[in-house]
Amino acid sequence: MEPSDRIALTDLAARYAQAVDRRNPTALAALFTEKAAFVLPPALNGTDAPTEIAGNATLSTSIVDAVAHLHSTRHIVQQQVLDLDTPTTAHGEAYCSAHHIYPRGEGFRDNLIELRYQDSFEKVDGTWLFSRRELIVDFAEDAPVILLGR
Structure with a gap:
């Protein structure tokens, strides 16, 4: 893969x-191919099976x-x-910590x-985009926080 x-x-x-x-669905949709898929695990969708959302406009609004x-x-x-499959397709895995602040x-x-x-990923007109993104939850914790400035 080229740098x-x-x-x-x-x-x-x-x-x-x-x-x-x-909370920018327009910016989010621009990061996905038109027919992209986003997969939510049972841990986040409230069901017993993964849920797949298709289409960049639909998935960006849903997220x-x-x-x-x-x-x-x-x-x-x-x-x-990250691994290149062809000059215009690739796949990879990204780790993420996702903080969700809510009132209690x-x-x-x-x-x-x-x-x-x-x-x-798919390279479309020279730009890399997500063609599929599957979310996997490893673990979660819930703790009190203090909001500083904003």
């Missing part, structure tokens, strides 16, 4: 986190709607393993989810 491809794919994951945290009730979120992208009583709590994304 420029690796940088572009790393930037793509960071832009995804930023778009979710800023933003899923976090809209929260006070704020903070997605921290950690290591990524007189204060706030953080539902921290440690997760991984199993990603497939």
Whole structure:
């Protein structure tokens, strides 16, 4: 994999986190191919099986709607393993810590989810995009937090 491809794919994951945290469905949709798929695990969708959402417009709105009730979120992208399949397709895995801040009583709590994304990428008109993103939950914790400034 060329360094420029690796940088572009790393930037793509960071832009995804930023778009979710800023609740920006337009920016989020622009990171996916038109027919992309996003897969939610049973741990997050309330069912016994994974749920697949298809189409960049639908999935971007669904993702933003899923976090809209929260006070704020903070997605921290950690290591990524990336492999080129062809000059225009790749796959990889990205680790992420996802903080979900919500009000409880007189204060706030953080539902921290440690997760991984199993990603497939496609290069479209010279730009790397997600063609499939599957979320896997490893573990979660919930703790009180103090909000400072904002």
